[in-house]
Amino acid sequence: KRLILIGPPGSGKGTQSPIIKDEFCLCHLATGDMLRAAVAAKTPLGIKAKETMDRGELVSDDLVVGVIDEAMKKPSCQKGFILDGFPRTVVQAQKLDEMLSKQGTKIDKVLNFAIDDVILEERITGRWIHAASGRSYHNKFNPPKVLGIDDVTGEPLMQRKDDTAEVLKSRLEAFHRQTEPVIEYYSKKGLVANLHAEKPPKEVTAEVQKTLS
């Protein structure tokens, strides 16, 4: 399957991704995780993206399209993939369609993590991540077994620099202005499944499984 996860920051895309990935043996491509790794490694790409990400704005379409184009060539992504955080603009969606049609493939489903903005601040400000894997926890809704430590690797957790109430405002503005039109773009193609992303994680998982079965 070739899937897109779309939803505002904190809607639960990263939390559901590993479950979908394991169940359907797909590769998980999260542009936010890739960009953060580039920032941490201070690659030319990371240096270009850092300030924009810190402000909570979207990096340029050419930059992320390049990142995705490269990542989708991996052998593990040939049978299917989950795109998490991409496409976020209509231009990115059009570029993606072009890339896929060249390979004679297309998107099967777009999972829309629908949720009210007011729920997101508490989710975002309580989020802790394992940087290397992108795994996320929440101090209240999904705490790790040991506070500040990743369950799987035992490595320390960190908070993202852009996970503040203030930067969230810009990220939500970018979502409504630039990413909501992408949902419309795929709705017209009849590909969108709406999820109740405000529900507890297990209930969202059940909805995802029902949609994909």
Ligand code: ADP
């Ligand atoms: P979240 O999961 O909280 O929605 P991400 O980790 O996906 O956030 O993205 C973090 C930041 O990385 C974004 O605010 C943006 O600056 C940048 N980014 C990630 N994906 C894209 C994309 N497809 N287009 C433009 N910018 C992106």
Ligand code: ADP
């Ligand atoms: P996204 O990738 O869409 O930005 P995450 O999956 O990282 O969002 O989730 C944001 C925060 O909310 C994390 O701290 C996560 O543990 C928590 N979370 C995820 N899904 C739920 C849910 N259904 N109910 C409550 N908290 C959740």
Ligand code: ADP
């Ligand atoms: P600063 O130097 O401004 O404090 P960093 O360069 O340490 O910021 O980090 C920039 C961004 O990358 C932050 O959002 C941080 O959460 C994230 N980050 C830092 N290290 C990693 C890593 N190893 N993997 C993924 N993201 C990381």
